[in-house]
Amino acid sequence: MSRSYFLFIALTISLLLIAGCAKKPAPVAAQPAPPPPAPTASLSANPDAIEAGQSTQLTWQTQNATDISITPMGTVEPNGSRSVSPNESTTYRLTAKGPGGTQEATARVTVSAGASAQGAVSETEAQAFARNVKDVFFDYDSYDLRPEATASLQSAAAFLEQHPNLSFTIEGHCDERGSTDYNLALGDKRASAVQDALVKDGVKGTRVRTISYGKEKPFCAESNEQCWQQNRRGHFVLQR
């Protein structure tokens, strides 16, 4: 009696154990879709300090991003590497946008004046530049070079060829009377006219940058012909 009872118990227990060990199908519960992962971004410049004229390698990586851009370069691929040669110290900013949000990363490149070409413009050289490379002045609403301007630029070119280490910017300016936007374009034409004359006289284009300030940075503020003439100019700025 006790043995069959014991067997019965053992059988029941084993059955229960087997039943208990059987894998139950996992309950299918409706789960909300997980939120999209936030984008990641990293940016580095190697080396991070260069001399003017040298280049550095910008390397970046992003994840979970669809819209990636680096200021000031523009849109870029999600992961990449590029050689850049900034003229001045620059902070590159990487912005990675994706469905999960936005992530930014920055890398700073410090640019110092090199020992050669761009660097160490001495005070004497700067003074010589000011003496020999003179601003030129323009007629009303014109970007044509006057005969005296052409002559002045010829001697400026001669000086510049003897000092190949000097680089400079030509600014185009206008007097206050014209419209803001048109004056920006006119100033650009004036700066280009000066640049073209110098390049034609043998100055290497790579040493010259042009920029227009329209009527935004006048040299004087009076409303008379004398001041207006002062403002209609191509202005030289030595890069030091």
Added chain:
Amino acid sequence: MKRTPFIFSILVFASLADAQQDWIRTGTGLGVEKVRLAAPGLKPANADPALGPLLQTFNTTFWNDLDNAGIFEMVSKSFYPLQTPGSPPEMRLASWANDPANAGMVAFGNLALQGQQCVMLGWLFDVKNSGSPQVLGKTYSDAAGDDGARHLAHRFANDIIYRLGGAINGITLSQIAFISSRSGHKELWLMDYDGAAQHQLTRLNSISLSPRISPDGDRIAFVNFGKGVQLAMFSVELNRTVAFPSFGGTNVTPAWSSDGRKLAFSSSMRGNPNIYVSDASGANLRRITEGPGPDVSPVWNPKTNSQIAFVSGRSGLPQVYIIEADGANLQRMTDTGYAVSPSWSPNGQFLAFAWRRNYGPGAPGGQDIYIMDVATRQWVQLTHDSGLNDFPSWSPDGRHIVYESRHGARSEIWSMLADGSKARALTSSGNNSQPNWSFK
């Protein structure tokens, strides 16, 4: 000046030809009569003392919105009956429809405070229709406070303007971007269409110029002198500038196509200032004009986005030209003088621009805003004062023009109807320039 009545009638007949089309009101009284609208404003719904200042703000804003809409003849308040209604049971039609008021429509209602909200009930009644006078009956709510009261007024006025003005959206909620130097630098600023809520957007501490609000209102393209002369992009949503590509040379005068997909601008990246077109991101650059230029200040025909008007000094002094967006079919629009700063009307029919027809050292007169019919090249002079007027920008309803007016060293921003009437200053301090009206 002899030409102008003829031009006015041409403009009116051209507009009458299509009744659905938005139109320029010439103000000469030819043909279409303006609705005589009385706006006694809102009354307080109860004795809550906090309602006083809110009603003051509401009623002033409301009156200005309707008075400046350009489509109403506002009945003078001195003709109103002594009892003005706050709700329909209080409205006595005859006292408004008869002399001396002789109103056609009356806008009235009441304002209450409910917790953090101000709530108004507004009605527009056709007082000559005693059978069923109600044209509009609506409730509006906004945050309690001065800004909320102004906002309510704008919204109610907009609904009235839409209903009575030929189903053209009112402009009371539109904005004007502009440049101001009152912080010490030329920066990007923004204000309501009526000059309220002027606030600074950028703090770049350099020179910023030429703002253009995108069609969806999310971004403002502009020009910044930080690193060279480059196009820049301000995000209204993020409240800061966002990345935009740099190009070589001088890059100025950005302009949005009305679908928000393209930008036109002037760039000397290839040596000469020419007109370029790109995607809104700055990609897919295409040069549209050739030659020495200088070409500057492009603006799209907002109706078709297939034409661009711009300014060029290729023949001497700057003149206004039109070109197809693919670079074909160049047409010169102005014949003399110094013409700059074109703005194309929303209906595609008119160019507004700044013109000095007698130009040169010592020439008399100032620079004025003109509008020109693109198809016929006939033009009308809108401003006549002695100042230097520049940078006209059309409102989204095609009935108003905002512009810069300079006298001596001071420049301010003014707004007027597109027939030159109702000119008023929107700014009064610090130098303010280059206004740009939003698309909506």
